[in-house]
Amino acid sequence: MDRLRPLGRTGLRVSPLGLGTTKFGRNEEVKYPREFDLPTDSEILALLECARLWGINLIDTAPAYGTSEERIGRLLVEREDWVIATKVGETFDGGRSRFDFSPEAIRRSVEESLRRLRTDWLDLVLLHSNGDDLSILDRSDALETLESLRESGKIRAIGASTKTVAGGLRATELCDVVMLSLSRADLSQRPVVEAAHRARVGVLVKKPLASGHDPDPALALAEVAASPGLTSIVVGTLSAEHLEQNARAVGLECS
Numbered sequence: 142m143d144r145l146r147p148l149g150r151t152g153l154r155v156s157p158l159g160l161g162t163t164k165f166g167r168n169e170e171v172k173y174p175r176e177f178d179l180p181t182d183s184e185i186l187a188l189l190e191c192a193r194l195w196g197i198n199l200i201d202t203a204p205a206y207g208t209s210e211e212r213i214g215r216l217l218v219e220r221e222d223w224v225i226a227t228k229v230g231e232t233f234d235g236g237r238s239r240f241d242f243s244p245e246a247i248r249r250s251v252e253e254s255l256r257r258l259r260t261d262w263l264d265l266v267l268l269h270s271n272g273d274d275l276s277i278l279d280r281s282d283a284l285e286t287l288e289s290l291r292e293s294g295k296i297r298a299i300g301a302s303t304k305t306v307a308g309g310l311r312a313t314e315l316c317d318v319v320m321l322s323l324s325r326a327d328l329s330q331r332p333v334v335e336a337a338h339r340a341r342v343g344v345l346v347k348k349p350l351a352s353g354h355d356p357d358p359a360l361a362l363a364e365v366a367a368s369p370g371l372t373s374i375v376v377g378t379l380s381a382e383h384l385e386q387n388a389r390a391v392g393l394e395c396s
C-alpha cells in the first residue's frame with residue numbers, strides 16, 4: 142500500500158512518519174531524558190533498513206546535529222528513494238550553537254550539506270530558527286536566498302522550522318513547508334497546523350514525544366497523528382524496536 146502523502150504543493154511525497162537524526166551525530170547539549178553514546182555505523186544501517194521496510198522515506202537532519210549529515214551521506218544507499226530534509230542558519234561547534242542567516246552563510250551551508258550528504262540536490266531545506274522567527278522570515282534575506290537556490294535546482298522545497306505561533310503562521314504565508322513542535326505536553330502550535338492546512342503548506346512535526354519525555358510513546362504518536370493537517374511526524378530514535386513501535390502507532394505496515 143502506498144502510504145506516501147503529498148508534502149503540500151512541493152511535488153514531494155513523504156511517509157506519515159519521518160526519521161529524526163539528531164541522535165545520529167550529537168549527544169552534547171541535547172534535551173533527551175538520558176545520556177547516550179552515538180550509534181555505530183552498523184546501528185545506523187540497521188535503522189535505515191528498518192525505516193525502508195516500514196515505508197518510511199523521510200529523513201530529517203541538520204548541520205547543527207553534529208556528524209548526522211556526514212554519516213547519512215556515507216551510509217544511505219539508493220538516495221533517490223529518500224526525501225532528505227536539512228536546515229540552514231544554525232551550526233553547533235565546541236559545545237555551542239551559532240546562528241547566521243546571511244545570504245553568504247546560507248549559500249555556504251547548502252554547499253556543505255550537499256558535500257556531506259554526497260548528493261546533487263536537497264529535497265527540503267528549512268530555516269533552523271533561533272526563536273526569533275519573524276526577524277528571520279521578514280527582516281533577513283534568508284528566505285530570498287533559499288528561493289534562488291530552489292530556482293537553481295539545488296533545493297526542491299524550502300521552509301522554516303519555527304518556534305513561535307506568530308512565526309509559524311508567517312511561515313505558512315511564505316514557505317512550502319513548516320516544521321513545528323507538537324506533543325501531548327504542548328499543543329500550542331495547533332493554529333499553525335490549521336493555517337498551513339488551509340494554505341496547502343506541508344506540515345512536519347518535530348519533538349512529538351517531547352524529546353523522549355512523554356511516558357506513553359505509542360499513545361502520544363497516535364494522538365498527535367490524529368491532528369488533521371499534518372503531513373509527517375518526525376520522531377528521533379536510535380532503536381529499531383522503537384522505530385517499529387512508532388510505525389505501528391501511526392498505522393504503517395511492514396513490507
Ligand SMILES: NC(=O)c1ccc[n+]([C@@H]2O[C@H](COP(=O)([O-])OP(=O)(O)OC[C@H]3O[C@@H](n4cnc5c(N)ncnc54)[C@H](OP(=O)(O)O)[C@@H]3O)[C@@H](O)[C@H]2O)c1
Binds near residue numbers: 174351387
Ligand atoms: N528543527 C528543529 O529546530 C528541531 C528541533 C528538534 C528536533 N528536530 C527534529 O525532530 C526530530 C524529533 O525530535 P526529538 O528527537 O528532539 O524528539 P522526539 O522525537 O520527541 O523524541 C525522541 C526521543 O524519544 C525516544 N523514543 C522514540 N521512540 C520511542 C519509543 N517507541 N519508546 C520509547 N522511547 C522512544 C528516543 O529514544 P531512543 O533513541 O531510545 O528511541 C529519543 O530519546 C529530531 O530528531 C530532529 O530530526 C528539529
